[in-house]
Amino acid sequence: MVLPGPLLPARLTPRVQFLAALLSGYAPAAPEHYVFPACENGKIDPLQPQKGWRTAWRSLTKAAGFAGYRFHDLRHQSITEMAETGASDATIMSVAGHMDRSMMEHYSHVRMAAKRNVLDQLESGLMQEKNEAETAPQQLN
Numbered sequence: 557m558v559l560p561g562p563l564l565p566a567r568l569t570p571r572v573q574f575l576a577a578l579l580s581g582y583a584p585a586a587p588e589h590y591v592f593p594a595c596e597n598g599k600i601d602p603l604q605p606q607k608g609w610r611t612a613w614r615s616l617t618k619a620a621g622f623a624g625y626r627f628h629d630l631r632h633q634s635i636t637e638m639a640e641t642g643a644s645d646a647t648i649m650s651v652a653g654h655m656d657r658s659m660m661e662h663y664s665h666v667r668m669a670a671k672r673n674v675l676d677q678l679e680s681g682l683m684q685e686k687n688e689a690e691t692a693p694q695q696l697n
Contacts, residue, residue, distance in 0.1 A: 635663040640670050 585602065594604035617625045631652070638648045645660060654660045 632663050632665060635660065636665045636667065639664045640667070 589602035590605045592606040592609075593600050593602040594606050595601070613627055614623075617623055635648060635652055638651065645657060648654075648664070649657070649660050652660065652663065654663075
């Protein structure tokens with residue numbers, strides 16, 4: 557099996573580990589066949605690597621009702637979701653491979669639902685209760 561480029565980068569993430577495990581069980585018809593073969597005019601050539609997948613991505617997103625979405629939008633989405641679930645900046649930067657905070661901020665977007673949620677908590681007093689609980693002195697038993 558021939559893989560285009562390195563399968564396992566120096567920085568492993570759980571998703572890359574999952575993909576590596578998934579591909580390790582893949583058995584093409586012959587050892588010299590590519591995992592991602594070329595496909596021209598509907599004809600698959602397993603002895604040639606895929607040159608690009610932009611057309612396939614556009615067809616897929618159009619068929620799924622997401623025309624115009626870029627593959628890179630998935631990176632923005634996942635980083636935003638990590639931030640919204642409360643992952644630390646250090647964790648997000650490590651998973652995304654960002655060396656500085658400004659790059660993480662470029663990919664992270666605060667969505668309207670997250671803004672509404674924090675404003676609802678502020679209005680209901682939940683944030684004040686949370687802050688008071690965090691700053692209260694701990695009692696020893």
